[in-house]
Amino acid sequence: MIGISTKTIYAVAALHELGAIQDDEVLKIKEIAARASIPQSFLEQILLELKKQGVLTSIKGAHGGYKLAKDMKDITLGDIIQILETDAFSDICRTDNMALKLFWDDIQQGVLDVFAIPLSELKNYQMKANYALNYSI
Numbered sequence: 001m002i003g004i005s006t007k008t009i010y011a012v013a014a015l016h017e018l019g020a021i022q023d024d025e026v027l028k029i030k031e032i033a034a035r036a037s038i039p040q041s042f043l044e045q046i047l048l049e050l051k052k053q054g055v056l057t058s059i060k061g062a063h064g065g066y067k068l069a070k071d072m073k074d075i076t077l078g079d080i081i082q083i084l085e086t087d088a089f090s091d092i093c094r095t096d097n098m099a100l101k102l103f104w105d106d107i108q109q110g111v112l113d114v115f116a117i118p119l120s121e122l123k124n125y126q127m128k129a130n131y132a133l134n135y136s137i
Helices: 006-019 029-036 040-052 077-084 098-114 119-136
Strands: 056-059 065-068
Touching: 006 029, 006 040, 006 065, 006 077, 006 119, 029 040, 029 065, 040 056, 040 077
Parallel strands: none
Antiparallel strands: 056 065
């Protein structure tokens, strides 16, 4: 996908898995990696960054693991992109031409608006996927 790295795609997949568990549960990295088909070593880096930025929390110990620090409705795709992608929403216009600045400002705002979708919307997509699967059987 243009402009979105594998790192962000894996992060959304991991958050989708974590969003499906109960509030009192946690998932180990190994479980998240298996459920979301993500290489475990790469996932570790992603989860640490999301934890550092307050999206996730972790519990140490034999029964430890990761869980969401926020509700999925309070995490947007834009949040994840800003955490994991360098300069994703930085000022792209490098000119003194006011018309071009206005043009690129509008484009940038449009992109920000598109990525403002909360990750809680993944539940709607899961329902669509379940319906499509049941329909095709």
